Amino acid sequence: MSDEPVPARPIIDLKSLTPARVALGRSGASLPTKPLLAFTLAHARARDAVHAAFDAPGVIAGVRALGLGATVVSSRATDRADYLRRPDLGRQLDAGSAAALADLGIAPCQLAIVIGDGLSAAAVHAHAVALLQSLLPLLAGDDAVAVGRVVVASGARVALGDEIGAILGARMVVMLIGERPGLSAPDSLGAYLTFAPKPGLTDAERNCVSNIHKAGLSYDAAAIKIAWLVREGLARQVTGVALKDESADRAPRRIGTAVPE
Structure with missing residues (x-):
């Protein structure tokens, strides 16, 4: 081994590798004006993302442009303040939405896709639609996954997908939902996958692909992970802590090779 000392790298190198707030400097006992203003702007953008109105008709139009049927539903949270104060209401469909889904009378499917506003409609x-555009071709092919109706949900928490999936008779549900905004990413999307959805499941029974946005996980990279988890989850008949994401290491098994329960 060489005894030569490793040259010190300036902390400015770290700033080029992360959007985190490092090496901000100081002015007396406080931050300099520029990073202080940048922090204030990021905080305002995060708050705006939480309170932004959800454009469900716009999302529906984008989904239908991809050739998929779509239905709008709402949770039991009557407004945004109600949604933020009562997370439990965002996990349950309102009575009218539950009845409307049940009245669709569509056949059970392998995969239901739910798009929910979550904590960042932005x-x-x-x-959401751009990610679907990357995902759908990966679910097609010789071993195609049958995608049922897409449901667009307002006032949604992740677990709302469980009730929706159960009503639609889906073997698996993928919930695309706005994640809690951070100070560097107010528009981060998450995808939550649950096999055999039904009310009362916990997060231990889901897989999550998160941090999907322009400066995070790309649409193509996220779609590869989601498609792998969908196919492998259907083959193994499980999601959550029992299903590790190995999409970078091997191809998923064919769904038809699943061992019956």
């Missing part, structure tokens, strides 16, 4: 507006 993330859904920016990324």
Whole structure:
């Protein structure tokens, strides 16, 4: 081994590798004006993302442009303030939405896709349809996954997808939802996958692909992970802590090779 000392790297190198707030400097006992203003702007953008109105008709139009049927539903949260104060209401469909889904009378499917506003409608507006555009071709092919109706849900928490999936008779549900905004990413989208959805499941029974946005995980990279988890989850008949994401290491098994329960 060489005894030569490793040259010190300036902290400015770290700033080029991360959007995190490092090496901000100081002015007396406080931050310099520029990073302080940048922090204030990022905080305002995060708050705006949480309170932004959800453009469900716009999302529906984008989904239908991809050739998929779509239905709008709502949770039991009556407004945004209600949604933020009562997370439990965002996990349950309102009575009219539940009845409307049941009255669709569509056949059970392998995969239901739910798009929910979550804590960042901005993330859904920016990324949900574009992610679907990358995902759908990966679910097609010789071993195609049958995608049922897409449901667009307002006032949604992740677990709302469980009730929707159960009503639609889906073997698996993928919930695309706006994640809690951060100070560097107010528009981050998450995808949550649950096999055999039904009310009462916990997050331990889901897989999550998160941080989907322009400066994070790309649409193509996220679609590869989601498609792998969908196919492997259907083959193994499980999601959550029992299903590790190995999409970078091997191809998923064919769904038809699943061992019956």
